[in-house]
Amino acid sequence: MVELLAKYNYWIVIILLTTGLYGVMARQNLIKKIIALNVFQTAVLLFYVSMSKIEGGTAPVLIKGAKQIIYDNPLPQVLMLTAIVVGISTTAVALTFVTLIYREYGTIEEDQILELNKHND
Amino acid sequence: MIKHLPALLIVIPLLAAIITPIIGRIHWVLSWYTVTITTFISFVISLSLLQTVLLQGDISYWMGGWQPPWGIEYAIDNLNVYVMIIVSFMALAGAIYSKNNINVEIDEARKPFFYSVYLLFVTGLMGMVVTGDIFNIYVFLEITSLSGYALIAIGKKRQALVGAYNYLIMGTIGATFFLLGIGYLYLMTGTLNIADLAARLPEFYQTKAIFTAFTFLVVGLCIKLALFPMHFWMPNVYTHAPSAVSAVMAATGAKVAAYAIIRVMFTVFEPEFYTLAPFNIQPILLILAVAAILAGSIMALAQTDIKKMLAYSSVGQIGYIVLGISLMSVNGMIGSLIHLLNHAMMKGALFFVVGAVVYRTGLTSIENFRGLGKKMPLSMAAFTIAALSMTGVPLTVGFVSKWYLAVASIEIGMWWLVPVILLSSLLTAIYFWRIIDAVWFKPALGEESHGHEHDDHQKPKSNDAPASMLIPTLTVAMLCLVFGVFAYAPVSLAEKAAVILLK
Numbered sequence: 001m002v003e004l005l006a007k008y009n010y011w012i013v014i015i016l017l018t019t020g021l022y023g024v025m026a027r028q029n030l031i032k033k034i035i036a037l038n039v040f041q042t043a044v045l046l047f048y049v050s051m052s053k054i055e056g057g058t059a060p061v062l063i064k065g066a067k068q069i070i071y072d073n074p075l076p077q078v079l080m081l082t083a084i085v086v087g088i089s090t091t092a093v094a095l096t097f098v099t100l101i102y103r104e105y106g107t108i109e110e111d112q113i114l115e116l117n118k119h120n121d
Numbered sequence: 122m123i124k125h126l127p128a129l130l131i132v133i134p135l136l137a138a139i140i141t142p143i144i145g146r147i148h149w150v151l152s153w154y155t156v157t158i159t160t161f162i163s164f165v166i167s168l169s170l171l172q173t174v175l176l177q178g179d180i181s182y183w184m185g186g187w188q189p190p191w192g193i194e195y196a197i198d199n200l201n202v203y204v205m206i207i208v209s210f211m212a213l214a215g216a217i218y219s220k221n222n223i224n225v226e227i228d229e230a231r232k233p234f235f236y237s238v239y240l241l242f243v244t245g246l247m248g249m250v251v252t253g254d255i256f257n258i259y260v261f262l263e264i265t266s267l268s269g270y271a272l273i274a275i276g277k278k279r280q281a282l283v284g285a286y287n288y289l290i291m292g293t294i295g296a297t298f299f300l301l302g303i304g305y306l307y308l309m310t311g312t313l314n315i316a317d318l319a320a321r322l323p324e325f326y327q328t329k330a331i332f333t334a335f336t337f338l339v340v341g342l343c344i345k346l347a348l349f350p351m352h353f354w355m356p357n358v359y360t361h362a363p364s365a366v367s368a369v370m371a372a373t374g375a376k377v378a379a380y381a382i383i384r385v386m387f388t389v390f391e392p393e394f395y396t397l398a399p400f401n402i403q404p405i406l407l408i409l410a411v412a413a414i415l416a417g418s419i420m421a422l423a424q425t426d427i428k429k430m431l432a433y434s435s436v437g438q439i440g441y442i443v444l445g446i447s448l449m450s451v452n453g454m455i456g457s458l459i460h461l462l463n464h465a466m467m468k469g470a471l472f473f474v475v476g477a478v479v480y481r482t483g484l485t486s487i488e489n490f491r492g493l494g495k496k497m498p499l500s501m502a503a504f505t506i507a508a509l510s511m512t513g514v515p516l517t518v519g520f521v522s523k524w525y526l527a528v529a530s531i532e533i534g535m536w537w538l539v540p541v542i543l544l545s546s547l548l549t550a551i552y553f554w555r556i557i558d559a560v561w562f563k564p565a566l567g568e569e570s571h572g573h574e575h576d577d578h579q580k581p582k583s584n585d586a587p588a589s590m591l592i593p594t595l596t597v598a599m600l601c602l603v604f605g606v607f608a609y610a611p612v613s614l615a616e617k618a619a620v621i622l623l624k
């Protein structure tokens with residue numbers, strides 16, 4: 001039990017993943033969907049950063065003169081920098097779409113947009 | 122210079138994508154020239170890489186001179202050089218085609234940006250194909266996706282925005298799954314290089330973590346590929362995007378996603394994995410593929426809009442590609458790889474023709490195709506060839522892949538797949554026959570009432586698409602015939618790739 005609880009960051013990853021996925025599917029508001037999508041992506045960031053942690057390790061910044069220091073694995077952290085950039089770009093593009101959709105349809109509720117599309121076809 | 126070709130394949134379109142909107146400020150045609158020249162250079166580089174691979178074997182390019190697995194490796198073998206040529210050729214055809222086509226489908230001010238994003242899209246696709254590093258595949262996948270969303274939304278229709286938004290949501294979920302899968306792989310092996318992963322993974326094949334990784338990777342890519350139950354984003358996207366974009370996305374985007382699945386399933390993981398996995402993966406993929414083939418064809422029958430019909434037919438064709446993958450035999454893989462080529466050309470040609478019809482008439486309903494055979498004879502000839510190939514008539518390239526798929530399914534004792542392939546071909550013939558019948562044998566709308574007697578002396582004027590649209594359309598359609606008759610060249614390349622994949 002204690003062992004399971006000690007891995008609490010992985011539990012948080014699972015909770016964030018499912019919350020985000022649920023939000024993307026359940027929300028009608030396009031902005032709320034994007035927020036949920038961000039939560040979903042953030043869970044993966046936490047997952048990578050958790051796996052890079054080494055017991056007793058310190059931040060992977062070279063300390064001058066010090067020997068016998070354990071550093072955390074910097075690679076997953078660097079990968080996540082890329083993933084953060086990707087996430088920001090995705091959010092930016094998505095928000096642009098929402099503003100354009102609002103301009104064209106006058107609403108950002110999914111059901112109303114589908115209704116408007118039906119009349120159009 | 123020659124040594125750096127694999128890197129130039131990415132760098133040239135990427136730099137050109139930055140220059141394009143700037144020189145487009147002078148006149149948008151300049152950005153069209155940039156794109157055409159750049160995609161042409163990509164095509165030439167791909168051909169030269171093909172020559173190198175055939176003569177000297179696989180290429181391993183170390184990015185920045187760093188030795189793999191520490192540095193990023195660009196690994197080129199028979200499989201990805203084959204996909205690379207399909208992608209760069211269709212990107213070139215699409216670029217030439219777009220010059221006149223986007224006059225009607227995209228606003229004047231947005232044209233330079235359209236071309237810039239188009240080049241980014243090509244960069245991402247080429248990157249996914251050329252790289253030998255699995256995290257790099259994720260990055261390029263996102264470059265392709267983000268520019269793909271923009272390409273769809275750039276059109277004039279407001280439904281395109283909603284389609285692009287939904288695609289963005291689905292695409293991001295898919296890509297995030299893929300990223301999670303990579304995370305599990307890294308957690309277990311500590312490497313991201315594909316060749317290194319392939320060497321280290323076998324000792325972990327029985328662990329749950331690796332199985333989870335596999336599931337995340339394949340499900341993520343299936344969303345991008347639009348395999349049957351995950352296809353909901355696709356019809357709206359292909360229907361409302363500008364025709365040139367639909368053509369290029371159908372011809373290249375889905376192909377590269379399929380390539381990534383093949384890479385993950387047979388290079389990162391080896392066939393041995395599928396015997397050790399906790400439950401059997403093959404039947405799941407097989408059932409999804411069969412469901413996609415049948416459902417795609419049936420839904421295509423029900424459509425009244427030609428672009429929507431082509432989109433649903435893509436769902437079915439993607440089913441064929443996955444069917445070949447799931448058979449896990451050499452002939453099945455050949456069928457699958459040949460179908461990548463086929464579908465790129467056939468769907469490309471069909472969407473090109475639809476774009477030409479939109480250019481001339483502005484309409485996409487099937488009703489509107491009546492009598493077009495007289496008005497646009499060359500375009501409609503291309504449409505007919507591509508439709509025949511889609512059905513799988515002998516002497517067209519569509520026949521070759523269906524033949525290999527049928528042979529492969531009999532070989533491994535799944536003969537019941539043969540009627541499925543036949544049934545789907547029959548359905549394809551039905552939904553294309555509606556259009557071919559309307560095109561060649563029915564009078565145009567509004568002309569029936571005039572009577573035929575005094576119409577005879579004034580033949581309807583031919584009003585075909587402009588040459589810049591006709592040439593790529595006809596070239597691609599002719600290739601459907603050329604590769605159908607001389608199937609040896611693509612088949613031998615696909616066979617080499619398949620043998621290596623399934624060793």
